[in-house]
Each structure stands twice: as structure tokens, then as C-alpha cells.
Amino acid sequence: xxxxxxxxxxxxxxxxxxxxxxxxxxxxxxxxxxxxxxxxxxxxxxxxxxxxxxxxxxxxxxxxxxxxxxxxxxxxxxxxxxxxxxxxxxxxxxxxxxxxxxxxxxxxxxxxxxxxxxxxxxxxxxxxxxxxxxxxxxxxxxxxxxxxxxxxxxxxxxxxxxxxxxxxxxxxxxxxxxxxxxxxxxxxxxxxxxxxxxxxxxxxxxxxxxxxxxxxxxxxxxxxxxxxxxxxxxxxxxxxxxxxxxxxxxxxxxxx
Amino acid sequence: xxxxxxxxxxxxxxxxxxxxxxxxxxxxxxxxxxxxxxxxxxxxxxxxxxxxxxxxxxxxxxxxxxxxxxxxxxxxxxxxxxxxxxxxxxxxxxxxxxxxxxxxxxxxxxxxxxxxxxxxxxxxxxxxxxxxxxxxxxxxxxxxxxxxxxxxxxxxxxxxxxxxxxxxxxxxxxxxxxxxxxxxxxxxxxxxxxxxxxxxxxxxxxxxxxxxxxxxxxxxxxxxxxxxxxxxx
Numbered sequence: 001x002x003x004x005x006x007x008x009x010x011x012x013x014x015x016x017x018x019x020x021x022x023x024x025x026x027x028x029x030x031x032x033x034x035x036x037x038x039x040x041x042x043x044x045x046x047x048x049x050x051x052x053x054x055x056x057x058x059x060x061x062x063x064x065x066x067x068x069x070x071x072x073x074x075x076x077x078x079x080x081x082x083x084x085x086x087x088x089x090x091x092x093x094x095x096x097x098x099x100x101x102x103x104x105x106x107x108x109x110x111x112x113x114x115x116x117x118x119x120x121x122x123x124x125x126x127x128x129x130x131x132x133x134x135x136x137x138x139x140x141x142x143x144x145x146x147x148x149x150x151x152x153x154x155x156x157x158x159x160x161x162x163x164x165x166x167x168x169x170x171x172x173x174x175x176x177x178x179x180x181x182x183x184x185x186x187x188x189x190x191x192x193x194x195x196x197x198x199x200x201x202x203x204x205x206x207x208x209x210x211x212x213x214x215x216x217x218x219x220x221x222x223x224x225x226x227x228x229x230x231x232x233x234x235x236x237x238x239x240x241x242x243x244x245x246x247x248x249x250x251x252x253x254x255x256x
Numbered sequence: 257x258x259x260x261x262x263x264x265x266x267x268x269x270x271x272x273x274x275x276x277x278x279x280x281x282x283x284x285x286x287x288x289x290x291x292x293x294x295x296x297x298x299x300x301x302x303x304x305x306x307x308x309x310x311x312x313x314x315x316x317x318x319x320x321x322x323x324x325x326x327x328x329x330x331x332x333x334x335x336x337x338x339x340x341x342x343x344x345x346x347x348x349x350x351x352x353x354x355x356x357x358x359x360x361x362x363x364x365x366x367x368x369x370x371x372x373x374x375x376x377x378x379x380x381x382x383x384x385x386x387x388x389x390x391x392x393x394x395x396x397x398x399x400x401x402x403x404x405x406x407x408x409x410x411x412x413x414x415x416x417x418x419x420x421x422x423x424x425x426x427x428x429x430x431x432x433x434x435x436x437x438x439x440x441x442x443x444x445x446x447x448x449x450x451x452x453x454x455x456x457x458x459x460x461x462x463x464x465x466x467x468x469x470x471x472x473x474x475x476x477x478x479x480x481x482x483x484x485x486x487x488x489x
Contacts, residue, residue, distance in 0.1 A: 054389050085397065092395035102390040105487045106408050115404065116394035148486055161390075168394055 003066040005030045005171055005203050006051065011060035013046055013227075020046045022227040023060070028172065031201045035214035035235075038224035039250065044207045047224070048176050051205070052094040053087050064093055064171065092120065095165030096174040099181055101157040103149040103164070110136065110145035113164045121168070135163040139193050155186030159193055166197075173197065175206040211255045215239050223247045263456060270460030273447050280440035281464065287360050287429045287437065292422065294365030299372025306377050317373070325370030329428045333363035337435045360432035368425050375417050379410035412487065415480035423473055427465070440464065 004027035013021040020043045028034050036044045049055040051062050053069060062069040069090055071079040082090075103112050113135055114128035123131065136142045139159035149157055158178055165173060175194065179187040191213050198204060198217050208214055214221050215235045222232040223244075231238065231247050239255065242248045270277065305317030324332075337359035345352035354362075383406050391401040433442035444461050448454040 052393055054393060088392070088395050088397055091393060094393070096393040098386060098390065100386055102384070102386040104387055104390070104405055104409075106412060116391075116396055119400055119404065120395045150487060164390075164394070 002030070004028055004063075005065060006205070007063040007066075008047075008051065009061045009063065011047065011050055011062070012058045013043075013050055013055060014058045020227050021050065021057075024224075024227070024229055025060075026222065026229065026232070028203060028205060030171075030203055032219045033198045033202075033204045033206065033217055035218040035221045036205065036207045036224055037209070037211070037214055037221060037250070037254075038230075042224040043227040044224050045176055048096070048174050048205065048207050052091050052096055052174060054096075064090060092116075092168050093171040094174055095168055095170035095172070096176065097158070097161050097165055097178050099177040101149075101154070101161045101181075103157055103160055105149055108146050108148055109141065109152070109160050112149065112160060113167045116164070117167050131167055132163075135167045136160070138166060138196070139163045153186060154182045155189045158182065158186075158190045162190075162193060162197075172203045172205060175204065175208070177207050177209065179208070179210060209254070211239070211251070215255075223250065260455075263453070265459055266456050267460050267463075269447075269451060269453055269456045273443070273457075276443050276447070277440055277460070277464070280438060280443035281468070283437060283439040283442075284426070284429045284432075287357065287364065287432055287439065288422075288426045290361040291364040291368065291429070292425060294361060295368035295372050295425065298366065298369035300376050302369060302373035303376030303380060306373065307380050321370045321373050323370070324366050324368075325374070327367055327370075329364055329367050330431050330434070332367050333360050333431060333435060336360075336363040336366075356432070356435045356437045359435055360429075360437050364425060364428055364432075367428075368421065371421050371424075372418070375414045375421065376410060379414040380406060382413055383409050412480075412484055415484065416477070419473055419476045419480065422476070423469055426469060426472075430465070 006028040008024060008026050011021050011024045012019070024043075024047055026034075036047065038044050046055060050057045053062075057070060061071065067090070068079075068082070069087060070082060072082045072086065074080050103109075104115070107115065110129070110132045114123075114125075114132040117123045117131055118125065118128040133142060133145065136145055139162050141156060141159055141163065144152060144156065144160070149160065152160065162173075162178075178194070179190050182190060187210070191210060194204070194206070194213070195217055206213070206218070215238075218235050220232060221235050221238040223230050223238065223242075223246075225246055231242065231244050238247070239251060242251055302317050302320045305313045306321070308314055308317070337354055337356060340359075340362075341352040341354050387405055387409070388401055391405050392398075396404070429439060430441045432439050433445060436442065440461055444454075444457045448457055451457075
């Protein structure tokens, strides 16, 4: 079997006296969809933010296609912390979609999408515009290209945010509660786009409260509790035959 | 209407000297424009110091803001023109003299850099950290994020307040006649010495400033509103 696209190794994160992640390890293979569920404060969002180094892990490592995000081997064989410029380069492989969309309000929709491809990957304006149009088409918003984000609904804004992340052609897409700030009817349009991405073979890690999505779309589900993976497995096991008492309680509360 | 009041409001003398006075007004504009560029540049620099991670830089930024924001423009301009050349001359061991135009631009520019620094800082701090994280997650380096994501939003946010500061700065240019910069007020003083009739000239100058500032600030406000409306719908 090939190296996992993402390997998380013994990840710890501490904010002062508070230990949010207490040693989390897992692999995500190419084309797989992994959902992370758990109560608020269980550490799922922090875990996602550590994976692309928006939070610096206190200990542990993240490997992208076998390459360490946190350290690099120096010629004398010692591990050294990776400088920010290299982390930036590697982060391009990890697209992230935030709960609050975080579109840049002073740029048009297509401007948001092509900013990084043009200025980080160095595409020409023409190439970037073609890529931008293709990415917006994937989230069914091609006709909104020249609008400003403030004119769009929350669901549309989140789909633009997905297109913006896709435009860097990342190896993995990370979703941090992408529908938590949306009304139910808008939630569906975003989940629909995410289902299509999964069906196209996109590697995805999704932090979500949408149990239906986790059950129907994921290859694997992880249940986090108090900074540790309490239980993980295929969705039919997690939702059909949960082993831990906490997971049973969590599911009965969230799955109606 | 009393005779003296009637004379004070009679603008025919002002009109007679309109060409000279217009030239003076142009000098006001030059001083304003040069001081504004200086104030914006140094203000941005000071604001970046104030939001720096290192306390020593933050402290330097605060020092800059407090020194220049709390100095009266009048004293600042005189000090830059008469004391600063002596001070610099002492350091480099030679006699220095500043051109009055240069002195007034430096004096006003530095005072207003203190105000603009605070406006820039407030603007920078108002940008949600999430906008910056979105840039980082796409692999954008910090400088690119600042130039493309932060600064354009800061400029839009600070526009309304900046219009007020530009108005103050333009009004402050009326003191540069003090060190013999030939602006509108300088011309008024000169003509007064010839004609011995200061009051109508001052009335004319007041009306001129009022008209110019009202027109310029209305246009600026309308432009900045239209520009912002697109984004903050």
C-alpha cells in the first residue's frame, strides 16, 4: 500500500494549562473521506487547524505524502523545526474551508478564487481566470464570478470558499464545520457540493455536526472526546454498533 | 449696517488681487499634498510598529504617536524651521538652513503622521484574523497577505476618518505664512501692508477656504461612500 496522503502522529496541543489534544494519531489515504465528530470542546477543530499548521502543535507531527510538515531533517541527521516559508509552501497542499467562510470582502468572487493561484503559484491572469471559472463551475456559481461576496447568501459564500480552496489543487481538503453557521436550507446546498467532491475522489477530512453527511459520505468516522480518539471505524459500525458508552450517548443526542 | 462692517464684508479688494491670491492658494495645495504624502507614509510605518509583536517596536510606535499628535502644528513648524537645522548642523559640523517650504512640509507631515498612525492602527486591528488565516492556508506569505488582503481593507475602512484629517491638514497649511511660505495667508498679509485694509481680505480668505474645503470634502466623501458600498452591502 502507498504512503498515506496524511499521517497524523501523536499530535499534542496545549493552550497554557489546557491540553486540548492529548496524542492523536491516524492516517488518511488518497481519495478517502474521514469525518470527525464529537461534542464542542472535544478538540476536533483544533486538530484540523493543527493539521495545516494554523495552530502550531505542541508535540507530534503531520506528514503529507510522507513529508513532515513540522520538521525537516538537516544534513547531520538531526530534526529541525521547519521555517515558516517552507510550511507555507507545503500548506498549499492542504485546502481548508472555515466555518465563517472568511472570503475577502474587497475582492470579487473570482478575485478571491484566483488570488493564490496567480500570486503564489504564479499563473498568468488568463490561466488563473480559466482555472477560476472551472472551480466556480464545480460549486455551481460560475454566474456569480464578478459579484462581491457581500451580495451572496451564506451558502453561496461557503461554496465560493470551497472553490477558492480547490483552486490551489490541494492534495487534501479540510472542512472545519462548514455548515455550522448556515440555515438548514443553505446547509443542504453546501453539503451537496461536498458530496460531489467526495464522489469525484477528493481526499477530505471533515469536522462536522451533520451526522447524516458523516454516515452517508464518509469512508471512516472518528469520534473525539477530551482530546483523544475515543472510537473510530466505518460509518455503519460507528452509527450502527457503537462500542463506547459516550459515543452511544452522543449519537442518541444527535441522530434523530 | 455700520460703515466698518460694510467695509469688512466688501470683497472688491479681494477680487482685485485675485491672481496673486490664487497663486497663494496653489501654494497651500502644494504644502498640503506633500505633507499628506509624508504623513501617510510615516503614519503607516508608525502603525506597523504599534502592531508589531516585539514590545520594543510597539513602544517606539507609541512614542512617535504621542510626541507628534500632542505637538501643536504651529510650534512644530517653527521648531523644524529654526531649531532643527541648528541641531542637525551641530551634529554634522556645518551650517544648515531649511527652505521654508521644506520645513512646513516636514513639520505638518510629522504632526499628522501621528494622527494617521492611529487611524491606520485601528484599521489594521479591525481586520479579522480569519481573513489572514485564509491567506496563510492558501500558502500566501505574510508580506503578500499584508499587501493584498490587509492594506486594501484598511484603506477602505479609514477613508471616512481620513477625509476629516485631510480637512484638518489643509486648514493647518494656513499657518505656514509664519515662516514666509508664500501661501494665501502670506499674500493677504502682504497686500494688507500696502492697502491698510485687512478685514475684507480676511473675509475673502475665509470664504475661499470654506468653499474649497467644502467642495473637496463633499467629492471625497461621495467617492469613498460609493467605493465602500460595493463591499459592505
